Amino acid sequence: MPLPTFALSELADQSRASGRLAIDTEFMGEGRYRTLLCLVQVAVPAADGVRIEVIDPLDDDVDPAPLAAVLADPDVEVVMHAARQDVALLRRVWRTEITSLFDTQVAAGFAGLRAQAGYESLLGDVLGIRLPKSASYTKWDRRPLSAEQVAYAREDVEHLFQLADALQDRLRERGRLEWAREECRFLETVSDERDLDAIFDRLPRIAGLDARSRAVARELVEWRESLAATQDRTVQSVLADAALVEIAKRKPDSRKALENIRGINPGNLRRRGDDILEAVARGRDREPIPFEGERRPAPHPGDAPLIALSEALVRTRVADSDLAYELVASRADLQAILAGLREGADADVRTLHGWRRELVGDELLALLRGERALAIDSDLKVRVTER
Incomplete structure (x- = not known):
């Protein structure tokens, strides 16, 4: 070598x-x-x-x-x-x-x-x-x-x-x-390239900021990424997500105002306080960024038993097929399927695509539409029946 x-x-x-x-x-x-x-x-x-x-x-x-x-x-x-x-x-x-x-x-x-x-x-x-x-x-x-x-x-x-x-x-x-x-x-398509749009969208509480604060947050994201890349260090060590969002919300214009914000490492504040304030000022001059996504609705009060029922069916089918459950569905997938049914459409989740739909997806939709039922046999095994 x-x-x-x-x-x-x-x-x-x-x-x-x-x-x-x-x-x-x-x-x-x-x-x-x-x-x-x-x-x-x-x-x-x-x-x-x-x-x-x-x-x-x-x-x-x-x-x-x-x-x-x-x-x-x-x-x-x-x-x-x-x-x-x-x-x-x-x-x-x-x-x-x-x-x-x-x-x-x-x-x-x-x-x-x-x-x-x-x-x-x-x-x-x-x-x-x-x-x-x-x-x-x-x-x-x-x-x-x-x-x-x-x-x-x-x-x-x-x-x-x-x-x-x-x-x-x-x-x-x-x-x-x-x-x-x-x-x-x-x-084959996975990537570790850093997508600034995705990083911005994943910030905590970012959807709750007003358009001007979101513009400041975006500027801070770009400044943080540039500095982290130059110094080859993690972005969180430059400025933590929670502190970044709070700075964007408050938009400080002085060292004193910046020092009143929780979550900023004292060393970072000492070394980079002026840079942060300059990024905030640039953010104020940016075009406001309104929130254009969809806020995920709160789970329906009746979802918990339906998810448990759905999970029972999925676990039954993966056990019958000797598959790992994690390959087929997650709680988030099942929650999305329920939300889609309430809106009259199939959710775009993996459980309803390809081999997963063939294995259990269609049957799961039938169960949630009331066209199938689950029963327990005398040997304590779950059985799917038609209604």
């Missing part, structure tokens, strides 16, 4: 020849504006098993282009475990798309195993392999890496193909492989 470019090209060629690539990453996010990609470990099928290589993305001499192109090749299956963070990092840092993803954690939920299962526990449950995991919380951004760290990184991809193959066999037997692949396709 580092691998020369010709070796990365060789890896890419092997991946294309076999149609598969296993990949994992190590990263550091604590105290940073953006998570730092520190290590990439890959495995490709080889005549004697698998070839494993560890790549150092912090080395400026490493050109990841050959492997980045493989990740975007739809003819190469990319095998990962718990891929969300890895995909987001690789898309941003290597400037590539990721296609044909197979996530073994997602697959496990469709194969009757625990949702959100860790890699080590899945290896034990599915393959009977136990890993001595010892370096997961080490500082991956420090160089040189220890032999223990490199060994740990290699282990994270050593058995990924075996695990994927075993899970795919289980899913084929159950007719669920395409369901799992459909779920993995969503992960």
